[in-house]
Amino acid sequence: MLSIPLSFAQMKASELKVGQKARILSVESGVLGRRLLEMGFIPGKTIQLTGKGPFGSPLAFRVDFLHAALRNAEAELIEIENIESEIR
């Protein structure tokens, strides 16, 4: 057991490391955020960064049954909370 405090550190989906999982907190409003919701980036769901493109962009995410690529700017619209420190 590591002595990491139960942090609910808020971050953006673009800050995830490859393989890391997190919970979606919210998606910014606006046309883009709306489309992200429609595609399946829905608050409450678990999101995982599965890969990065050459030179760090774009990013590939899995949310439930969705597997989709987003640019960093688009991933920044997704607020997440780290759940892995919780599990540890």
Place this chain on the structure above:
Amino acid sequence: MQKPNLLKSKTLKVKSAEEKENRLLPRKILLVGNPNSGKTTLFNQLTGLNQKIANYPGVTVESKSGKFSLIDPSNRIKTEIELIDLPGIYSLNAISEDEKQAVVPIIQFAKTGDIEDILVIFVVDTNNPARSLHLYLAVRNLGFKTLLLMNMAPMAAEKGIYPNIESIQRDLGPVPVVISSKSRGKTAGLIREAVRKFPSIPIPVEHNSVDHSVFNNQGVELEKQWFTIKEPSQKSARQKMADRIFMHPVWGPICFLTLLLLVFQSLFTFSAYPTDWIEGGMDKLTRFLSGVLSDNLLSQLVLEGVLPGLTGIFVFIPQIAFLFMFIAIMEESGYLSRATFLADNLMRRFGLNGKSLIPFAGGAACAVPAILSARTISNPRERLLTILVTPWVTCSARLPVFVTLIAVFVPEGNTGWVSTRGLVLGVFYLLGVVAVFSGAWLLNLFFKPEKSPSLFMMELPDYRAPQVKTVIKTMLERVGDFVWNAGKIILAISVVLWVLASFGPPSEMQKINEKYAVQSLENPENLPLGYKAEKLEASFAGKFGKIMEPVLKPLGFDWKIGIGLLTSFAAREVFVGTMNTIYGLGNDADSDKLSEIMASEKRPDGSKRFDAATSLSLMVFFLLAMQCMSTFAVVKKETRSLKLALLQLFLMTGIAYVASFAVYQTLSV
């Protein structure tokens, strides 16, 4: 194929109410659903038409209409219903051109209010139900009668997702729900049966209170209520493994480039044998016909005009077939969307989008459908740039020209372990790509920046084994298109060309006849050397070519090539047919093979006409020039601007002229 007439619903409004109530079958059926959920596959199955299908979102970029016939089992009466396939959408808020093509008609139908006799077959991607259901509710709330198709259900079952018909119908009433089976024919049968239930489908009560400008989580709720979700089977682990390689930041691009290299190598090596068979066959046919036909003008037209023109096209069937096979496999397997993922970072730097890769890959076949597929790019500026540079991708029509010219000046043999000719061809494909990116980079500097955001939201569908049937069908169709479309034009042009090249001002033709004392016209086998060439030069075609010659001379082209360039504006591959006709008419060489005739062609000073300088200059011209009426037309349509289409035409041709000039002047010194 016609576009669905959206205004029809207005004129049909005059129908009496009575007639409507008695209606047992829908007047129109719309296929609605998320991108890549299998709508077009269903459309093809139900209509017997052949619309393009592939495994990436955004294959269908315009609505397509077809006829779907139902036979009433009681009285054997056949009813035809219009079936409309719409591009895939995520919601009724369109953010790209292809989405507008779907959303506008749906809203239009709902607005006109005459929707009691329209049925929406809503195609649910069972692999990801929540998202489909979100869209489904929006469409249903417009008041459409709906049929739910749980598509790709066998695949979803492997992931542990099962639809629950009872709970769906408990919530919606007797809405027909069809669960797709592995056999497409069986699924189509279930759909036919369900469409017959049309009269009993309830008209949904309109929920005007639902505000669709705000996203709601209803889809997620309904997924929980209407679907049973169990632990996924092991199959998805293999999918993830594949992505770890193909989408790896280093291995991914290496795999992609290796794949492309293999494709171009095999274009040459695999197709060598079938090409020889076709050449041999056409040769036998020509000899046979020349023995059988009596010697008159008509048989001369067939033997010297039509047959050489057609041979020029037929020999490229194997290469075209292989090219399309590879493209189809990339599209069908789901690899293409991974390739866009790898390309996005690079593309962005040139003002393009990862999704530009789809038009570029399609451009290797033909720029016309490729330019249409740019509709999925939501940013107008990126889309425009993509449209403007796509014709620089080496298309299948340039392939015959390149292959012929390479055979003229590059000797057979290997460089290292690759064939030299294949290598030169590969270099030209690469040069096309270089032209695409430099062009985009330049245009990016000159075009005004745009405010609307640049997006790259690309779904990565599950890999699936390419269906042999689909790949072969795509191959055959494209080859058929190539032979038929190119064949038509070539036939017409070779006839006109033969006439122009066989006849000339009578006084001059007379002189040549006298000069060679042609009494031997009855015996065409023994014509004196040089007679045919001189006659061609004096013909109308020769005169016309001579007028153009001063402009083309700095590029190393003579009047014969000039005629070829002119006819090739109809379609590039026509060049080869034209060369066949012209050289067949004006050459005394023994060989029937175009590349050999061209290789033996001499300049006035006795040197080779098609030396490396001229051949390369000509190839560069074909690489860069916009010699295609159809592309011009589709660019004008897609950009809605004659000015842009003209700009592209003159820019491309101007650049081609300058580049060819530079190549020829450098190499011929």
